Amino acid sequence: MKNIHSTQFILLLLFADFIALLFGIGFGSSGIGFKQLFTDSANPLVSAIILNYRLPRTLIAMFVGAGLAAAGCSLQALFRNPLADPYILGVSSGASVGAAIVILIGIASTINIVTAAFLMALLTSIVVYKIGTVGERVPVYTLLLAGVAMAAFLSGVTSLLIYISAKDMHQVVFWIMGGFWTANWFKLQVVSIPIILSSIYLIFSSWNLNAILMGEEHALSVGIDVERFKKKIIIVSALLTSAAVSVSGVIGFVGLITPHAMRMIVGEDNRTLLPSSLLAGAAFMPFVDLIARTLTDGEIPVGIITALLGAPFFLYLLRRSRDVT
Amino acid sequence: MLLEVRGLKLVLGSSEVLRNLNFKLERGETVGLLGPNGSGKSTLLRAIFGVLKPVEGVIYVDGKNISELNIREIARKMGYLPQESAESRLTVRDVVLLGRTPYIDSLKIKPVDIKIAEEALEAVGLSGFEDRKFSELSGGEKQKVLLARVFAQKSEILLLDEPTSHLDISSQIEIMSLIKKRIKDYGSAIIAIHDINLASAYCDKLLLIKRGRIVKAGVPEAVITRESIRDVFGADVEVKNFGGRIHIVPAARRSAISNIRVHIICGGGSGNNVIRNLWEKGFMISAGVLNVLDSDWVTVTELKGDVIDEPPFSKISEKSHSENLEMIKKSDFVILTNLSVGEGNLKNLEAALAAAESEKLFILEKDDFDSRNFAGERAKRLYEKILNLTQENRRFNNETELIRAIEVLLSDKRFTDAS
Numbered sequence: 001m002k003n004i005h006s007t008q009f010i011l012l013l014l015f016a017d018f019i020a021l022l023f024g025i026g027f028g029s030s031g032i033g034f035k036q037l038f039t040d041s042a043n044p045l046v047s048a049i050i051l052n053y054r055l056p057r058t059l060i061a062m063f064v065g066a067g068l069a070a071a072g073c074s075l076q077a078l079f080r081n082p083l084a085d086p087y088i089l090g091v092s093s094g095a096s097v098g099a100a101i102v103i104l105i106g107i108a109s110t111i112n113i114v115t116a117a118f119l120m121a122l123l124t125s126i127v128v129y130k131i132g133t134v135g136e137r138v139p140v141y142t143l144l145l146a147g148v149a150m151a152a153f154l155s156g157v158t159s160l161l162i163y164i165s166a167k168d169m170h171q172v173v174f175w176i177m178g179g180f181w182t183a184n185w186f187k188l189q190v191v192s193i194p195i196i197l198s199s200i201y202l203i204f205s206s207w208n209l210n211a212i213l214m215g216e217e218h219a220l221s222v223g224i225d226v227e228r229f230k231k232k233i234i235i236v237s238a239l240l241t242s243a244a245v246s247v248s249g250v251i252g253f254v255g256l257i258t259p260h261a262m263r264m265i266v267g268e269d270n271r272t273l274l275p276s277s278l279l280a281g282a283a284f285m286p287f288v289d290l291i292a293r294t295l296t297d298g299e300i301p302v303g304i305i306t307a308l309l310g311a312p313f314f315l316y317l318l319r320r321s322r323d324v325t
Numbered sequence: 326m327l328l329e330v331r332g333l334k335l336v337l338g339s340s341e342v343l344r345n346l347n348f349k350l351e352r353g354e355t356v357g358l359l360g361p362n363g364s365g366k367s368t369l370l371r372a373i374f375g376v377l378k379p380v381e382g383v384i385y386v387d388g389k390n391i392s393e394l395n396i397r398e399i400a401r402k403m404g405y406l407p408q409e410s411a412e413s414r415l416t417v418r419d420v421v422l423l424g425r426t427p428y429i430d431s432l433k434i435k436p437v438d439i440k441i442a443e444e445a446l447e448a449v450g451l452s453g454f455e456d457r458k459f460s461e462l463s464g465g466e467k468q469k470v471l472l473a474r475v476f477a478q479k480s481e482i483l484l485l486d487e488p489t490s491h492l493d494i495s496s497q498i499e500i501m502s503l504i505k506k507r508i509k510d511y512g513s514a515i516i517a518i519h520d521i522n523l524a525s526a527y528c529d530k531l532l533l534i535k536r537g538r539i540v541k542a543g544v545p546e547a548v549i550t551r552e553s554i555r556d557v558f559g560a561d562v563e564v565k566n567f568g569g570r571i572h573i574v575p576a577a578r579r580s581a582i583s584n585i586r587v588h589i590i591c592g593g594g595s596g597n598n599v600i601r602n603l604w605e606k607g608f609m610i611s612a613g614v615l616n617v618l619d620s621d622w623v624t625v626t627e628l629k630g631d632v633i634d635e636p637p638f639s640k641i642s643e644k645s646h647s648e649n650l651e652m653i654k655k656s657d658f659v660i661l662t663n664l665s666v667g668e669g670n671l672k673n674l675e676a677a678l679a680a681a682e683s684e685k686l687f688i689l690e691k692d693d694f695d696s697r698n699f700a701g702e703r704a705k706r707l708y709e710k711i712l713n714l715t716q717e718n719r720r721f722n723n724e725t726e727l728i729r730a731i732e733v734l735l736s737d738k739r740f741t742d743a744s
Contacts, residue, residue, distance in 0.1 A: 207432055211423050213415060217407035218471075220376060222478065223400025223427035268414040271432060 006272040009265065013279035017062065024058025024286040025050055029293055057183035058286045060191055061302075064180075064244045065254055065285025066278045067195040071237040071244075072255030073262075073277040074202045077209040077270055078233050079140045086241040086255035088147045089234070093154035094124025095245040100161045100172045108171065110182060114190055114246045121242035124150060129234060138230055178249035178303030180289050187247040198240035199278055205233060206270035213268065251303045253310025254281055260317050327352050327513055328373070328482055333382035335372055335537075342368045343537045346382070350482070350515060355508055357528030358517040359548070361558050365537040366517035367408060370484045373515065374405045386482065400427040404475035408486040408517075417462070417470050418455040421446050424477030445476040449503055465496030472503060481512035488516065489523060501527045521558075525549055525571040533557055545571045563627075580607040585735065588612065588656035590649075590673050590680075594620040595662040598724045599689065604628045606728065611652050614645045614673060641672040649676045658731055659685045661711070665697040666704045674707040681714035688712070688720045689727055 026034040032049055040046050071086040078084070087093075098120025102112045128150045132143030158176070162169050208229055211219040216226045241255075262276040285302075288309070292302045328350040335343040342365050350356055358366040371377045373384055375391045384391045386402050394402075404424075413420070424445065425438040446452055449469040454462075459470060468488065475483060485504065489497040497520075505527055508514050518524045524531060525545035533541040533548050535557045541548045549571045554562050561576040587603050589596045589612045596612060597620060603610050613633030615622040625632045633648045635641055641649075649672075653659050659680035666674060680686040688711070698704050712720070721727040 204432060207426065207429065210415060210419060211426060213413040214411040214420065214423065215407070215409045217409040218411050218423075220396065221374070221400065221405040221407055222423050222474075223397040225396050267416070269416070269419050 006266050006269075006276075010272070010275055010279065013276060013283060016283040017279055020062065020283040020286040021058055023290055024061065025054050027290055027294060028054055029297075029299070052185070053183070056185050056188045057180050057289070060183045060188050060247060061180050061285040061289045062282040063188070063191050063195045064248045064251065065258075065281035065283070066199060067191075067240045067244045067281070068251065068255035069258035069262075069277040069281025069284075070199045070202050070274060071240045073259035073270070073274050074205070074209060074233055075237055076259055077213055078230060079144065080213060080215075081140070081144070082260065083256075084144075085253075086237060086244070087151070087250070087252070088144060089125040089238050089241070090128045090147045090150035090154060091121040091125050091238060091241045092245055092250040092252075093151040093158065095121035095242065096158045096172075096176050096250060097124075097154050097161070099175045099249070100158050103168050103172050103175065104161055104165045106168075108168075110184065110186065113175070114187065118190075118242050118246035121245050122238060124154065125234075125238035125242065129238075137227055138234070143234075174301060175249045176303075177301030178251035178306075179292065179299065179301045180248055181293070181299050183247075191243050191247045194239055194243040198236045198243075201236050202233070202240075203274050203278075205229070206274045209233075209270040209274070210268075213270075249301070249303060251285075251306055253306045253314065254285060257310045257314055257317075258284060260314070264317070264320075326350070327354075327387065328515075329385045330369075330373065331383050331385070333369075333372060333379050333384065335368060335377060335379045337368070337377070341537060343372065343379070346537075346539055348532060348539065348542060350513055352481075352513055353508065354513045354530060355505070355528045356513075356515045357524040357531045358515060358534055359519070359521060359524050359531050359557075360534035361519065364534045364557075366519075366534060367486050368537075369534070370405065370486050370515065370517055374403055374484055375399045397427050400478060400480070402480050403482045403484055404478040404480040405484040406471055406475045406486060406488060408490065410491075411467070411471060412460055414458050414460045416455065417446070417451065417457050417459055418442065420459050420470055421473045421477050424474040427478065441479065442473075442477050445473040446470075448476055448507065449473045465492055465499065468492060468496065468500055469503070472500065476507060483508070483512065483514035483516075485514060485516045487518060489518070489520065497523060521549060521554070521573050522571075549573065551576075577601065577605050579605055582607045582609070585609065585658070586611065586656040587658045587660065587731070588652050588680075589621075589625075589660045589662060590664070590677050591615070591621045591660075591662040592619055592664045592670055592673070595664040595689075596621040596660075597624050599660055599662060599727065600624050600628065600630070602724060602728050603731075604630065606732070611656065613649045613652060614641045614670065614676075638669075640669045646672045646676065649673070650679055653680045653683075653685065656685065658687060660687045660689060660727070662689045663691040663697070665699060666708075667699040671700050671704055671707075674704060674711065678707060678711050678714070681711045686711070686715050686719065687727055687731065688715055689722070689724065690720060691722055 030049055032046055036046050068086050075084040075086065075088060076082060095117040098116035099113050102108055102116040128146045132138055132146040134142055162172050208224050211222055211224055220226050258281045259277045262273055262280055266272045266276050288305050289302050292300045292305050326349050330346055330348050333343055333346040358369060360366050368377060372379055375396060391399060421442040422438065425442060429438065449472050451469055451473065459467065462470065488504065489500050492500065501523060504514060516528065528545065530543065531545050531548040532539050533553055540557060541553050546566065549564055551562060551564050554560060554573065562573040563576050565572045586609045589600055589610065591612055592615055600610055600612065601624065610625065611631035612621060612625045615632055615634050616637050617634050618637055622632055622634060633645050633652060635645055653676060661677040677686060694708050
């Protein structure tokens, strides 16, 4: 794909983001639509729903989608492994344990859940990283295995926590399934700053990620300090993912699928692929959230929808790529 | 001097991988690192590139100690092509552009970088491949793209780790020629290579490495000898020198040696194949009378057979002739090859006659005797006499049948001896 095409494609994605934002604001279970937005904007209920609820919720969804897709894309390139996703470092299971503890000991305020989830997510990724480090190097396979093992262990811990205190089980399970229904401006602040900064860093790393794609030894040969670069990308991805998970719970498949779908359109070059994944994630997530909150009278956790949509799509990609290569 | 390695010692884990290495690389020079797998060739290249830190010793590039440079600075001075295979679906253009990484700040690619990348791609003959996917190229094409990537680095020194492994012969030659051409225009190279023939064909100097130590260094003729290859590779080879170009072939393997003696009357290369074949089958061989440096003489000498010889271009003396007859007496079989006869070696026919009289003679005749007789009537009469004394089933027009006949005869003989 030539450069001019990728620029056009990115513009297209930006437009999709804009539409996603409009839809996120314009639709909802309260029945307030675009019409009221313009005719009845003085109505305090309308402005309250739009400004205090739908707008932060849609923006959080966009940030989370963008962040997960960007982290997934970077880690897939870094590990040269198509199965890598943002949760590979055990972030999601760590966050779940953090949230579960706070909920089960009965101090489940928004700020407590977010803080506990964020810290536990970060802590888990640090532990995984330390276990995966051999000497001064971080071999890909030890890191992946450490992540898988850690995730399994922490899932067990979460299950145990749920089991021993059946009273609040519902709330914990709901949190783990992932969703944006508790969105507010505080959460937006928490999630936006790390995601914006991390994403900028990742986009500026896209050239080096291209070099890593060729193999670590080849990246080294063009003058990249591979071990240091790997550390930075892992840390930034962990930070980004922890922020996303702390406000939205565990939303699967977005970080895995989005980069793959974009890769099929724009190719492997991370200079295009990373921004494309980021923008596509930002457009995709609010749409899925819209489905989650309008499909039924109640609200379906977004994680369920992404898994239901994502997994079959992934299988489709798998079959297609098998035909291609 | 472009590069100097002084007292290099490197330890990986608990084992010493490089031990006290010293060598220099001059401008315009191609140095080949030769040694078996695991001898430390790749390790040495990585140490020179500054990726592996030595416990002792220094490496100077352009007078600078590389331990004081960061990897980006090193990548501008040296273009390193690792052995690790590369795989990605990046376009060829993007892969070659990666060679500009040491010169690019964040994502700012300048038109000059694109121009250099295009030139590098042109240098390896792949213009027009820019938008192809790297993963969809053939093995040879991939290696050329990687070479273009290294060329785009614009470094004076190339460090190439097995640039031709896994490639077919035509790609091997192409790749080596591209490297050679590049060095001629631009700098020098150190190439780790395990193909000895390729190394001696394309390198000015070779370092023979065994267990992390340089055991021999110098021009290919000096480094590659039967002994040094046996010592370092543990392989038995014959070293040939084709006008200064060294070539090795696996040494012939000899069957169990028997005590059957075969004497070959030959000359001018007419005995070459018979001698080699019989030697491989384990016969004790001798030949005569030959002039020194005659190609049959070279063969027999190489195989350490007995030769009765005369100085070059001289006639067979009485002394040699009687030695020849003596040898025929000792031998179980005698073979008269398809040799040309002149005044100088006429006595060889007399010797053959003696062998025919004692019923030991086998004759190999490929061409009509007249066409190879330069000694007139006398030789012709001698040859006819020989033919008369030799049974039809001992005359052959090719080596294979001749040798088979000798073998059959031998097994029959053993059979009758035993009974």
